[in-house]
Amino acid sequence: MKTTACCCGATLYFDNTSCSSCDRQVGWCDACGQLAAVERDSSTCLACGVGVTPCANRSAYSVCNGMIATGAGPLCRRCVTTTLVPDLSDPANVERWGVLEAGKRRLLYGLDAIGLGEAWREGEPPLRFKFAADQGDEKTLTGHADGVITINLKEADPVHREIARQEFGEPQRTVIGHLRHEFGHYLQKRLFGDEPGPEVTAVFGDPAPLDYSEALERYYENGPPEDWRDRHISAYASTHPWEDFAETASFYLDMQAVLDTLAAHGVIVTEVPADFDAAIASYQEAALRLNEVNRAMGLTDLVPYIVPPPVVEKLRLIDNGVRAAAGR
Ligand SMILES: [Zn+2]
Ligand SMILES: [Zn+2]
Ligand SMILES: [Zn+2]
Ligand SMILES: [Zn+2]
Structure with missing residues (x-):
């Protein structure tokens, strides 16, 4: 930033x-x-x-x-991308909506910074956002479908978020984290279509034998496989190849945002490395130091993940796709 x-x-x-x-x-x-x-x-x-x-x-x-x-x-231009807002007669809803809009602006800024601005300005399907609360039994599910990213308003409530962070073991459960994850689903479809080919399944795994909801249920019942750290960027990424893609894309956007911010302030790096491997190396090095800063303040690690070799290849596939889409 x-x-x-x-x-x-x-x-x-x-x-x-x-x-x-x-x-x-x-x-x-x-x-x-x-x-x-x-x-x-x-x-x-x-x-x-x-x-x-x-x-x-x-x-x-x-x-x-x-x-x-x-x-x-x-x-x-940023506000028109939101097509549904919560009931604004409740001041608490206005405040939480504001938190989601602020996160969305950072997401959109980040997309512009890596050359994907077209995706939200005039993409097909266009990138849109819905921010809504649960209505009694009618739950608002955070997710992505056909270019529309829906975020449940309660994700803007820090108490809810902290409880969920502990319950689901998701160290990066943040508003911007949600937005980047759901954008990851959109990015997969933009870059590789509804039926990604062998270049994607070779890296992320074949989704065909897995039933999506069964895979999620299994994860929430049994947790991730013990060796998930060897192959995935997060525990949740082990649920299904397309959740893996979204989690990895989210990490990719995190990396770009952190490097962009560090370079803008001349901290640790002076520019975002143009070369993919150099960017990964810079980010990992910066992460070690930034985590130490957070620990000095008693905060959770800024970058809670280490990137194992298989994840580097997943990130490389995404980076190649982004560069091609951005015309770089
Ligand atoms: Zn002034
Ligand atoms: Zn001006
Ligand atoms: Zn506005
Ligand atoms: Zn997802």
């Missing part, structure tokens, strides 16, 4: 809505695609000079920091 400089010289961060130094309004400008301050009197973006107004989700609910060219909208 890169930072930018306000016209006053102060540093602007991705989630900022105003500059802490000069108090100008700040936000992500759709007109120039960057974080920028807004001139007080003229409401023009100080990065591109276009007249801007706040995204409607910003002015009405404070769940976005977007700005759109005056006359466009009412929603910014």
Whole structure:
């Protein structure tokens, strides 16, 4: 996550809505695609000079920091990707929705950063999001189908998330983690279609002999195989080849985001290595040091996984697919 400089010289961060130094309004400008301050009197973006107004989700609910060219909208390009929101008459729902939108903006930023911006801007099927709460017996299942990523609103509740994190042994149960995992399912279909060929099954395994729901049930009853660490990036990835793909893709997006952030701040690395093997090596090295920082603060490890050789090949397949899709 890169930072930018306000016209006053102060540093602007991705989630900022105003500059802490000069108090100008700040936000992500759709007109120039960057974080920028807004001139007080003229409401023009100080990065591109276009007249801007706040995204409607910003002015009405404070769940976005977007700005759109005056006359466009009412929603910014990131907010229009959400096609279902929870009941907003409940203030707690607005707050949780805001947490999910903030995670979604980071996901979309990350896709732009690795050249997959087209996937969410004009993909086929287009990438869309639904954020909903359980309605009595009608449960909202977090998942992906036909380009639509659905996240249950309770994943924005830290108490629920912590209980689930312990119960299911998922150290990375976070909002951004959910979004990256579900995007992983979308990415699999975008890159390899509904019936991935032998180049995918050779690396991830053949899904044909496995019934999906039986595989999940077995996992939740018996846990992962003892040697999952030798072959998978997480315990949950051992459930089914396509869950493995989503978990591995999620790790891939984590890696890109962390390296991008470290490079932007000149910490540990000065640039994101262009070569895949060098990027993996950089990330593993950075992870050791960043985990030590977290342990110094009594937090869980930032990168709780070690990458065994079979997972390197899974990541390589995804990296090749992403580079091809991004035209790199
Ligand atoms: Zn400023
Ligand atoms: Zn602008
Ligand atoms: Zn917005
Ligand atoms: Zn999944």
